[in-house]
Amino acid sequence: MWFAYSLAAAVLQAGQFAVVKGRARHVPPLVVIVWVQVFGVTAWTVYVLLGNARFAVPGGGWRWVLASVVLAAGMNYLLTRASASGDISIVGPVLALSPIFTILPDRVFSGALPAGLGWLGIALSVAGTITLSRGRTRGISPRALFRREDALCALGAAVLLGALAAVDRRAGLTLGVPSYLLATHGCTALLLAPVVVARTPRALAATLAPGPLGVMLGHAALAVLGTAMQIVAATLAPAAYVNSVRRTSAVFAVLMGRALFDEPDVAGRLTGAALATAGVACLLLAG
Numbered sequence: 248m249w250f251a252y253s254l255a256a257a258v259l260q261a262g263q264f265a266v267v268k269g270r271a272r273h274v275p276p277l278v279v280i281v282w283v284q285v286f287g288v289t290a291w292t293v294y295v296l297l298g299n300a301r302f303a304v305p306g307g308g309w310r311w312v313l314a315s316v317v318l319a320a321g322m323n324y325l326l327t328r329a330s331a332s333g334d335i336s337i338v339g340p341v342l343a344l345s346p347i348f349t350i351l352p353d354r355v356f357s358g359a360l361p362a363g364l365g366w367l368g369i370a371l372s373v374a375g376t377i378t379l380s381r382g383r384t385r386g387i388s389p390r391a392l393f394r395r396e397d398a399l400c401a402l403g404a405a406v407l408l409g410a411l412a413a414v415d416r417r418a419g420l421t422l423g424v425p426s427y428l429l430a431t432h433g434c435t436a437l438l439l440a441p442v443v444v445a446r447t448p449r450a451l452a453a454t455l456a457p458g459p460l461g462v463m464l465g466h467a468a469l470a471v472l473g474t475a476m477q478i479v480a481a482t483l484a485p486a487a488y489v490n491s492v493r494r495t496s497a498v499f500a501v502l503m504g505r506a507l508f509d510e511p512d513v514a515g516r517l518t519g520a521a522l523a524t525a526g527v528a529c530l531l532l533a534g
Contacts, residue, residue: 252480253492259473261499264338266466267330274459275450276327279466280320280435281443282454286467287432287474291425300425311418312430318414320435322407325400333397339499341401343523344372346491348409353487356413368529375522409490416486419478428475491527 271279295302304312329338347369350361361369418427443451454463480489 249480249483249489250492252476252483253489256473256476256480257493258499259469259476260493261339261503262469263466263473264330265503266462266469267327270462271459271466272331274331274454274463275443275447276324276331277439277443278447278450278454279327279463280323281439281451282463283323283467283470284432284436284439286464287428287471288436290471291429291432295425295429298425300423302426302429304422304426304430308418308422308427309430311414311421312427312434314414315411315418315427315431316434316438318407318411319431320439322404322411325404325407329397329400329404333395333400337395337397338401340375340520340523341398342405342408343375343520343527344402345405345408345412346487346527347372348406349412349487349490350409352410352413356417364529364532368526368532371526371529372523375519375524375526412481412486412490415478416481416489419482424475424478424482428478432471 267274267279294300326338326342350365415427422430453459477489477493480492
């Protein structure tokens with residue numbers, strides 16, 4: 248079940264890239280994030296009220312909620328910015344490096360380090376990312392990849408996501424998934440909504456029109472459902488397993504980028520995505 252949940256989360260994440268690039272690239276990233284949080288608070292409140300779950304966060308649990316809010320806000324901002332300004336078939340595979348950045352949190356929380364196969368996974372992930380540097384222009388230097396704004400934003404998101412995966416597993420097991428997600432969505436909405444209202448009131452108001460509203464709700468539904476599936480999976484298996492499988496969103500992102508936006512050189516990019524995915528598969532097996 249954990250594998251099925253993780254794979255579904257990967258597909259939903261690739262869908263988020265496509266929605267932002269296709270229909271919401273003009274919307275400020277903070278506005279997109281606030282819509283996700285508001286949708287999440289509403290959905291989980293309904294779930295708690297109508298279901299058998301109850302909301303309870305013990306005093307010590309709030310430090311995990313706070314860590315999640317800070318990490319997720321930074322990650323989502325960078326990811327939304329990367330998706331809106333760049334190619335989703337670049338963003339997805341670079342984000343696939345996030346399992347590398349789960350190594351240190353895993354070491355802190357559990358004392359675990361990669362085995363030989365795990366280090367091979369790191370090498371394959373890096374090789375896949377370098378291959379992606381040839382996606383738009385033949386013969387470009389590998390270093391040119393990280394001169395792109397979308398690649399740099401995706402790399403920053405990967406670092407934050409690596410840490411967030413470890414926090415999600417610990418908090419999901421300690422607090423329960425409904426309480427954890429309701430608390431994190433609620434805190435993030437309370438922090439960011441006043442900022443958005445103060446800084447971009449017109450952009451926020453524009454998303455209330457019927458067409459943009461549907462786009463925002465659709466994107467938010469993909470994000471909230473994908474996050475829920477990922478954290479449920481993390482309560483059933485180690486975070487490194489879940490994060491690795493979810494990074495197969497790289498392959499889905501490459502295919503969507505070609506099919507929906509006619510992004511160039513799909514063969515070269517798919518090769519890079521496949522290498523990166525093979526790398527995270529090695530990390531999965533090493534765990």
